Amino acid sequence: MLDANLKKQLDTYLQNIITPIELSVSVDDSPKSQELNELATEIAEMSPHISLNWNQAQRTPSMSIAQTGVPPRISFAGLPMGHEFTSLVLALLHSGGHPSKTDPALLEQIRHLDGEYHFETYISLSCQNCPDVVQALNLMATVNPNITHVMIDGALFQDEVEERQIMSVPSVYLNGQLFGQGRMTLPEIINKVDANASxxxxxxxxxxxxxxxxxxxxxxxxxxxxxxxxxxxxxxxxxxxxxxxxxxxxxxxxxxxxxxxxxxxxxxxxxxxxxxxxxxxxxxxxxxxxxxxxxxxxxxxxxxxxxxxxxxxxxxxARWREMNVPGEQQYRGKGVAYCPHCDGPLFKGKRVAVIGGGNSGIEAAIDLAGIVEHVTVLEFADTLRADEVLQRKARSMPNIDIIKSAQTTEVRGDGNKVIGLTYTDRETQESKQVDVAGIFVQIGLxxxxxxxxxxxxxxxxxxxxxxxxxxxxxxxxxxxxxxxxxxxxxxxxxxxxxxxxxxxxxxxxxxxxxxxxxxxxxxxxxxxxxx
Missing domain, CATH: 3.50.50.60 (FAD/NAD(P)-binding domain)
Incomplete structure (x- = not known):
């Protein structure tokens, strides 16, 4: 599961564990379960302070981490690799007694939070912003016994993603209710739950x-x-x-x-x-x-x-420019997205649109084409502004269509999520529709x-x-x-x-x-x- 170089790095980190910890793994016969089982076994074999057991959890595959004899408060539903491998390493270290480098004042603030806080974070393994949120909430769960957190790979738990209409990551739920979407730092999270912090x-x-x-x-x-x-x-x-x-x-x-x-x-x-x-x-x-x-x-x-x-x-x-068309704000985070790297995996096997034919738009289309069923690029001008090398790559991909002279006029939805968009052909003035599940806006700053x-x-x-x-x-x-x-x-x-x-x-x-x-x-x- 882990290559020799990664194993060597991990072995160095695990030397810092001073308190025995236990990995509780829930697996079945699926390929991802077998990969998680292999990962957990390799980790347990690398340190005498780590033990391993198997049980049936709410989500499978999943792995929980806790000090031996203590109910687990940190869980990974899915395989914590890619951007989330660092989250796994930090969870092992902090659960094993290795001190965090976080500002002591913040740690003290976490310890004194009153109430029960049960966090769930839906992520994609290609999201570079998700680990910040996962690591912050894992640390909070380590510090305060009244806090729990589970990371959920949205690509593996599509039923939950569909039920909760999750179309943007990270999406954080607190005690069953949506808490926040997008990148959040530890202080931001703490300040949001601590009413007097501001x-x-x-x-x-x-x-x-x-x-x-x-x-x-x-x-x-x-x-x-x-x-x-x-x-x-x-x-x-x-x-x-x-x-x-x-x-x-x-x-x-x-x-x-x-x-x-x-x-x-x-x-x-x-x-x-x-x-x-x-x-x-x-x-x-x-x-x-x-x-x-x-x-x-x-x-x-x-x-x-x-x-x-x-x-x-x-x-x-600067910030991403918005289309400013009806439906954009209503369906923001419900199909309208601005980060293809973060949210692309949530649209696996679906049809999506990219608004904008500059470098960022064509790069987004190329990246998404490897994940989704089909990508439609809509460019306002009659020519693309992207570098020629990117245009050639996009045209070579069979599941990318490019429409020029297209002015997006509306985001269409069913009340819960995006179902398509409407655009005007600027040459004929004809209004047309494209049925898509996601719209990625890439039109500048x-x-x-x-x-x-x-x-x-x-x-x-x-x-x-x-x-x-x-x-x-x-x-x-x-x-x-x-x-x-x-x-x-x-x-x-x-x-x-x-x-x-x-x-x-x-x-x-x-x-x-x-x-x-x-x-x-x-x-x-x-x-x-x-x-």
Whole structure:
């Protein structure tokens, strides 16, 4: 089951188990059951601290992990390989007494959660975002005896997927009710179940003294800006909804210079590790909602807290563009999807559509064609924008059809899930329909500047922040970088360079601008409050 290299790595990890654990395996005669049985047997043979038993569980195949003599609280329904192999290794280590590197304050918060929490997470083994959720919930189950978690491979348990109308992963259920969909971090999950967490965090953030550089956004641009600013020895903070931004949803990266191939989550992990080597205050799970200009720029957060800085760098990135047609929002997560790598396996053997004929759209079609019955690509223009090599590959695949000059006008559904779409042939103006179970939208990005509209900052007609060659915006002590700006090309490596430029621009501004007297700033704030 495990190749020699993987076995060697696993053997090294299992040396860290200090408390005996037990694997409880439920199998039948199916091929996946036999694979799981082989995997469990190999793991048990690799450590004297691991024992193995067989029983009949609610789901088969499945494997539960627990300290010997303790009822299991962590289960894997399916074969935890692919992206989920790391989740399995961590579950073994944490169940076996190896301490987690998680922030002790978060662990303490988990221990003190009241009530019973029974989590179920539906995943696909090709989903790069699913392991973050699985690992977070497994850790919570390890720390708090009132929490249980089971990972469920949606491809193996299609009856449950159909019954619960699951068309997007990860999909998390808590005590039988839908809890959330998409990537969630451990702090996000904890804050969602801990009602008072947001108020405590807001109070903590509001006590922070003003920073010399305050960076809003945790993607490549924000990370680069934080590193360059911190290296100048100035007080720096980074605040973001999540570290990594859009890159966390990127599967293969082949154009990052000096690295032949990597994946989004791996690159983000490296970025985060690099930032943490410097004296940077990092605040995640925080959404900026307002910007107020002044000697100290104020950034208002959704939870009511306010952070301020002598200079601010905006690197809030971009998000997937939506079609904005009837039915899209109603069936989002019920057939309308934006990540083919994550959600593609849920449509195995079904017919799907891809909206968009650029590189991302044609790449999605090629990937999906190996999983689904048929892919229909709809492109608004009369020509495809994808690279010729991708177009040739797509045309060579018998289960991909490409329709050009097609304007999608409606997502059709039966009240529970997508059943098709309607489009207009732009050459004949004829309205046509395509029957599909899934629609993957791949039509580009829009900048995350909704919170800035109507404010003092100048935006382009496309909603992008306008900057100069130094990253300076229309406000002298506010800078911007990355996909949120009006730079012509949206690429990871360009965003990193832009973040570095913005940090150097901010530093140059700081050394040329006298720091405002604190008393004067406080007086101005009081006048503003009473005006």
């Amino acid at each position: 108020k405590r965090k807001a109070a903590e953030l509001s006590k922070q003294e003003p920073y010399e550089v305050l960076i809003v956004g945790g993607g490549p641009a924000g990370a680069a800006a934080a590193i360059y600013a911190a290296r100048k020895g100035i007080r720096t903070a980074l605040v973001a909804e999540r570290f990594g931004g859009q890159v966390m949803d990127t599967m293969g990266i082949e154009n990052f210079i000096s690295v032949n191939y990597t994946e989004g989550p791996k690159l983000v992990a490296s970025l985060e590790e690099h930032v943490k080597e410097y004296d940077v205050d990092v605040f995640t799970e925080q959404q900026a909602v307002s910007l107020t200009e002044g000697d100290y720029v104020k950034i208002g957060l959704e939870n009511g807290a306010t952070l301020s800085g002598r200079s601010v760098i905006l690197a809030t990135g 829009i900048p995350n500047t909704d919170w800035l509209k109507g404010g003092p900052l100048k935006l382009s007609k496309h909603g992008e922040i306008e900057i100069d060659s130094r990253g300076t915006t229309s406000i002298p002590n506010v800078f911007a970088a990355g996909d949120v700006t009006n730079v012509p090309f949206k690429q990871i490596i360009i965003a990193m360079g832009a973040g570095s430029t913005a940090a150097l621009g901010a530093f140059d501004h700081l050394i040329r601008t006298p720091a405002p007297a604190k008393a004067a700033v406080q007086q101005n704030e009081k006048q503003a409050e009473t005006a």
